[in-house]
Structures are given as C-alpha cells and as structure tokens.
Amino acid sequence: MKLSILVNEGPYQHQSADSAIQFTKAALAKGHEIFRVFFYHDGVNNGTRFAVPPQDDRNITEEWTKLAKENDLDLVICIAAAQRRGILDENEAKRQGKDGDNIAEGFRISGLGQLIEAGIQSDRLVIFGD
C-alpha cells in the first residue's frame, strides 16, 4: 500500500518525531511504499543538520537522513514553516540574503502543494504531532 506521513512536531519536543520514524521503519519492513514524508509546523526542525544532541541520545535528523538514503524516501519541508524557523537550503539562503544554509541531507524544501499531492496519491495519510 502507498502511505504518506505528516510530521507536525519538532524533534525532542515530545514523542511524535520518534513515533513517525518508528512507524515509517515498520511500514517499510512490511513492504509498503512511503510516497512522501511531509514536515509542517515545528516538524520542520527535524531537518536541520546543525542540531547536535548528546552522544548517548538518538540523533533524530540523522535517523531521517539514513532512512531516506536507504529507502529513497522523499522528505519534504514546508517552505513557509521553514522560513519562520530558520531552516534554509542553499537557494533559499541566497534568495533571503542569509549567510548560510542548514538543511540536512535527504531533505528538500517545497510547498504545501506537496502535502496535498501526497494526500491524493497515497492510500493513507498518517499524521504525527503535538
């Protein structure tokens, strides 16, 4: 089955980012297709490569990056939510006149249309958030 995931909560905020990762792993293990993972609201904070959690803690962003690399996942960050929270890729940094970008490998920045498309194209949309 074709599934998409919506993550509305930041990492280390409560548990939803962790739940979303565990659910995505379990769905892939069962042979389902993950059409897209969309990060909205504080969920965009899952996609900064500048976060450095303590070494004995899980690194949620790295887990997403690894999962995306191994399974060719489409991790999409909402552009408006990202701009509010200082999540930038190279293009956006240039466009906004900022001195650097911080998006993690495996993520891309795009618009809400990508969420709508995921809802239309997927058999199920599962939402994780606060």
Add this chain to the structure above:
Amino acid sequence: MPMLHTVNKSPFERRTLDTALRHAVKGSGVLLIEDAVYAAFEGTVVAEKVRAALGDLKIYVLGPDIAARGMSEKQVIDGLEVVDYGGFVDLVTEYDKVQSWL
C-alpha cells in the same frame, strides 16, 4: 464511517480521547499511542469509560509505548489489544481511513 482513530495524549492532560470516543462510530478502531497509553490501564478514573466503549469499538494500545513508560501490559484493561509498530501499520491498512486526534 468506521475508521481508525489514533489518540496520543494522556486522558489526564487533554480531552482528545473523549473526542475520539464520541466521534468513532460502531465498528471503528481506536489506537492509543504515546501518552494516551495511560488510558489503557485498570484502576484509573477513565478505565470505566474505556471499558464501556469496547461494546462498539475495538481499542488497541501500542506495546512499545507502554514499555517506554515503565508500565506493564498485565495492567491493561481486558478486551484491549496490545500491538507493536508492525501492528500499527497493519491497522492503518485494515481501516479505510486514519484520523489522528492530536
């Protein structure tokens, strides 16, 4: 329409379990994840409400989130089904739609 409702907040913190139980029609499933697993245990003020809902609804609870809170599956109300993440995925595919009460 019967569907899967997921609840992720403790019933002692928010009212989303009540909302989900009120909206879920006969034949629906309710899956308790994250802090909502506290609704699944015997001996709380919400236990009777959960037990009463079992007539029309199937109620599931995520086992790893019980363990993560140092609770035991032995304390879970009779009639609730404990599932793992694989079971969560199966429920999502078995029901036509998923409504996440956040």
